[in-house]
Amino acid sequence: TGKKFLRYLFYVSRPIFAGTCCGQRALYEVGLTGIPIFNVNNACASGSSGLFLGKQIIESGNADVILCAGFEKMAAGSLEKLASPIDDRSKREHYAKIAYKNHLHSVHNPKSQFTKEFSLDQVINARKIYDFMGLLECSPTSDGAAAAVIVSERFLEKNPRLKSQAVEIIGLKLGTDMPSVFQEKSNIKMIGFDMIDKISKELYAETKITPNDVQVIELHDCFAPNELITYEAIGLCPVGKGHTIVDKNDNTYGGKWVINPSGGLISKGHPIGATGVAQAVELSNQLRGRCGKRQVPNCKIAMQHNIGIGGAGVVGLYRLGFPQHAQSKL
Amino acid sequence: TGKKFLRYLFYVSRPIFAGTCCGQRALYEVGLTGIPIFNVNNACASGSSGLFLGKQIIESGNADVILCAGFEKMAAGSLEKLASPIDDRSKREHYAKIAYKNHLHSVHNPKSQFTKEFSLDQVINARKIYDFMGLLECSPTSDGAAAAVIVSERFLEKNPRLKSQAVEIIGLKLGTDMPSVFQEKSNIKMIGFDMIDKISKELYAETKITPNDVQVIELHDCFAPNELITYEAIGLCPVGKGHTIVDKNDNTYGGKWVINPSGGLISKGHPIGATGVAQAVELSNQLRGRCGKRQVPNCKIAMQHNIGIGGAGVVGLYRLGFPQHAQSKL
Numbered sequence: 017t018g019k020k021f022l023r024y025l026f027y028v029s030r031p032i033f034a035g036t037c038c039g040q041r042a043l044y045e046v047g048l049t050g051i052p053i054f055n056v057n058n059a060c061a062s063g064s065s066g067l068f069l070g071k072q073i074i075e076s077g078n079a080d081v082i083l084c085a086g087f088e089k090m091a092a093g094s095l096e097k098l099a100s101p102i103d104d105r106s107k108r109e110h111y112a113k114i115a116y117k118n119h120l121h122s123v124h125n126p127k128s129q130f131t132k133e134f135s136l137d138q139v140i141n142a143r144k145i146y147d148f149m150g151l152l153e154c155s156p157t158s159d160g161a162a163a164a165v166i167v168s169e170r171f172l173e174k175n176p177r178l179k180s181q182a183v184e185i186i187g188l189k190l191g192t193d194m195p196s197v198f199q200e201k202s203n204i205k206m207i208g209f210d211m212i213d214k215i216s217k218e219l220y221a222e223t224k225i226t227p228n229d230v231q232v233i234e235l236h237d238c239f240a241p242n243e244l245i246t247y248e249a250i251g252l253c254p255v256g257k258g259h260t261i262v263d264k265n266d267n268t269y270g271g272k273w274v275i276n277p278s279g280g281l282i283s284k285g286h287p288i289g290a291t292g293v294a295q296a297v298e299l300s301n302q303l304r305g306r307c308g309k310r311q312v313p314n315c316k317i318a319m320q321h322n323i324g325i326g327g328a329g330v331v332g333l334y335r336l337g338f339p340q341h342a343q344s345k346l
Numbered sequence: 347t348g349k350k351f352l353r354y355l356f357y358v359s360r361p362i363f364a365g366t367c368c369g370q371r372a373l374y375e376v377g378l379t380g381i382p383i384f385n386v387n388n389a390c391a392s393g394s395s396g397l398f399l400g401k402q403i404i405e406s407g408n409a410d411v412i413l414c415a416g417f418e419k420m421a422a423g424s425l426e427k428l429a430s431p432i433d434d435r436s437k438r439e440h441y442a443k444i445a446y447k448n449h450l451h452s453v454h455n456p457k458s459q460f461t462k463e464f465s466l467d468q469v470i471n472a473r474k475i476y477d478f479m480g481l482l483e484c485s486p487t488s489d490g491a492a493a494a495v496i497v498s499e500r501f502l503e504k505n506p507r508l509k510s511q512a513v514e515i516i517g518l519k520l521g522t523d524m525p526s527v528f529q530e531k532s533n534i535k536m537i538g539f540d541m542i543d544k545i546s547k548e549l550y551a552e553t554k555i556t557p558n559d560v561q562v563i564e565l566h567d568c569f570a571p572n573e574l575i576t577y578e579a580i581g582l583c584p585v586g587k588g589h590t591i592v593d594k595n596d597n598t599y600g601g602k603w604v605i606n607p608s609g610g611l612i613s614k615g616h617p618i619g620a621t622g623v624a625q626a627v628e629l630s631n632q633l634r635g636r637c638g639k640r641q642v643p644n645c646k647i648a649m650q651h652n653i654g655i656g657g658a659g660v661v662g663l664y665r666l667g668f669p670q671h672a673q674s675k676l
Contacts, residue, residue: 050541052658
C-alpha cells in the first residue's frame with residue numbers, strides 16, 4: 017500500500033511505583049529511539065493488556081510490527097497481602113496438588129525461576145504464608161522480562177520465511193470487574209471470577225472454539241487456589257467442580273489439558289509486568305513444538321489466562337497461522 | 347455490521363507514584379464496570395497518548411465509542427526541578443511576554459486554575475523559581491481532570507444528531523526521543539525539539555495542511571521558554587526565530603494564530619494526566635464556536651502540541667467533521 021512499516025513499542029511497566037517512562041528508559045538503550053512507545057499498566061494483567069492494545073493497532077492498519085515488552089524488578093513480599101483463602105468446596109490437598117504439579121512441570125523449563133521438584137508433603141508442610149497457603153503454593157518475588165513481536169498478515173506476506181513460526185491470535189478478550197466484585201462478600205468474585213467467566217464465554221462464542229479444542233493452557237496461578245477457581249471461570253468444568261480436574265489429572269501430561277507447562281507463576285515466577293507476555297511466549301513455543309522435554313504432544317490450540325486485581329482480565333486463544341509451513345520445516 | 351458497540355475506556359493515570367489501576371478505581375464508581383480499561387502513562391504526554399491509542403482502536407473497527415479520561419492530584423513542587431534556561435537567542439522579555447499573554451487569555455476561561463491578569467512587570471519581577479524564570483512563567487501545581495469521547499464515523503451515522511458537534515481528528519502523530527537527546531548537551535534537544543520537529547513535518551506531509559492553515563493552537567507551555575522553542579519545533583517560524591512571533595503578536599488575538607486561548611499550562615494549569623485531554627477539549631470547543639469571550643474568530647483548523655519529558659511528544663490537527671451540520675445549528 018506504500019504505507020511505511022511503522023514500529024510501535026508497548027512497554028508494560030512494573031505496576032507499583034514505576035517511573036512514568038520506564039519503557040522508554042529500557043528501550044532507548046538498545047537503540048529503539050524515535051518510535052512511539054507507550055507504558056501500559058493494568059496490574060498483573062499489564063503484559064496481556066499490552067498484547068491486546070498491540071493487536072488493536074495492527075488491526076487498525078497503522079502499523080505492521082509491534083514489540084510488546086514487559087519487565088519487573090520486585091520488592092520482596094510485595095504480593096503477600098493479596099493472599100486469601102477462597103472457599104470450602106475443595107480440599108486442602110487439591111490446592112497442594114496444583115502447586116506440586118506446577119513445580120514438577122518447571123523441572124523441564126530452564127527459564128523458570130525454580131526448576132526443582134517438591135513432594136506433595138513438602139508443599140503441604142511448607143512455611144505458611146497466609147491461612148492454609150504455604151510458600152510453595154504462592155508465586156515468588158520475581159525479577160524478569162519477556163517480549164513478543166506482533167506483526168500484520170501483510171508483513172508476513174512480505175517476509176514469507178517467517179510464516180513457519182507465525183502464531184495466530186485467534187481471539188483475545190479483555191474485561192474489567194463486574195459489580196459483583198463490590199456487591200458480594202466473595203473472595204472468588206474479588207479475584208475476577210465473573211469477568212473471566214464473561215469474557216471467556218464471549219471468546220468461545222466469537223471463535224467457535226471451546227475448551228475441548230484446547231491442549232495447552234497458561235493460567236494465572238498467582239496462588240494455587242486461583243488456578244483451581246479459574247478452571248471453573250474459563251469453563252473447563254462446571255462451577256464448583258474445579259477439584260475434579262485435579263482428581264482426574266486433567267491438568268498435566270497424559271490428561272485432557274496440560275496447564276502451566278512452564279511451571280506457571282508458582283514456579284516459573286511472576287515478574288508482574290512480564291507475566292502476560294511470558295505466557296504468550298510459552299504458548300507460542302508450545303505451538304511451534306520447541307519445548308523439548310516439557311513439550312505438550314499434539315499441541316494445536318493454546319489458551320492464555322492472565323488477571324490483575326483491581327483490575328483487568330484477559331483470555332486468549334492461539335494457534336499456528338500457517339501450519340502447512342511449519343510442517344514443511346520439520 | 348451487526349457488531350456490538352463496544353466501549354473502551356482509556357484512563358490516563360497520574361504519571362508519578364500512581365496506583366496501578368487508578369483508572370478502574372475512578373471509573374467503577376460512576377458505574378463503568380465490566381468494560382475494558384487501560385492505564386496509559388507517558389509522563390506529561392499521557393493525555394494525548396491516550397487519545398492516540400483510542401484513535402487506533404476506533405480505526406481497528408473493534409470499538410465505536412471510547413472515553414479517554416485523565417486526571418491528576420499533584421504534590422506541591424513536583425515540577426520544580428525540571429525547569430532550566432534554554433538558550434540565548436531570545437531576550438528575557440520574550441519569555442515574560444508569553445507568560446503575560448497566557449495569563450491574560452485565562453481571564454476569559456472560567457475553568458482555568460487562575461483567571462487573573464498580571465502586568466508584564468509582575469511577570470518579570472515574580473519570585474524566581476529557576477534561573478531567570480519566575481513563578482508566573484511556570485505551570486503551577488494543579489489538580490484536575492478532563493475527558494473526551496472518541497467515536498467512529500459509523501457511530502455518527504447512527505446518531506446523526508451528534509454530527510453538529512463532531513470534531514474530526516485530521517491527524518495525530520506520536521514520537522519519542524531521538525538520539526540527539528543523549529548525544530548533544532542541549533536543553534532544547536532534551537525537551538524534545540527533534541521529535542516534535544520530526545512528527546510535525548510528517549503530520550503536515552500526510553495531511554497536506556501547514557501551520558498557515560491553522561487558526562488556534564493549544565501548546566505545551568509547561569514553562570514560558572518551552573512555548574517559544576515550540577513555535578520553531580512545530581514550524582510556525584524558522585529555527586532561531588521564535589521570538590519574532592512574540593514581537594509581532596502572532597500568538598494572540600488579532601495576530602496570525604491564537605496560541606493557548608485557554609490560558610495554557612501556565613495559567614489554566616497542568617494537571618499532568620489530564621493536560622493532553624484538556625487541550626483537545628479546548629480545541630474542540632473553539633472549533634464549535636462555544637468559547638465565549640475567548641473564542642478565536644474564524645476558527646477552522648486547530649493544532650495540539652503535548653510533550654512529556656522522558657518521553658513522548660504528540661502533535662495533532664483537528665477540524666469540524668461536518669461543518670455544514672454545525673452551520674445549520676447557528
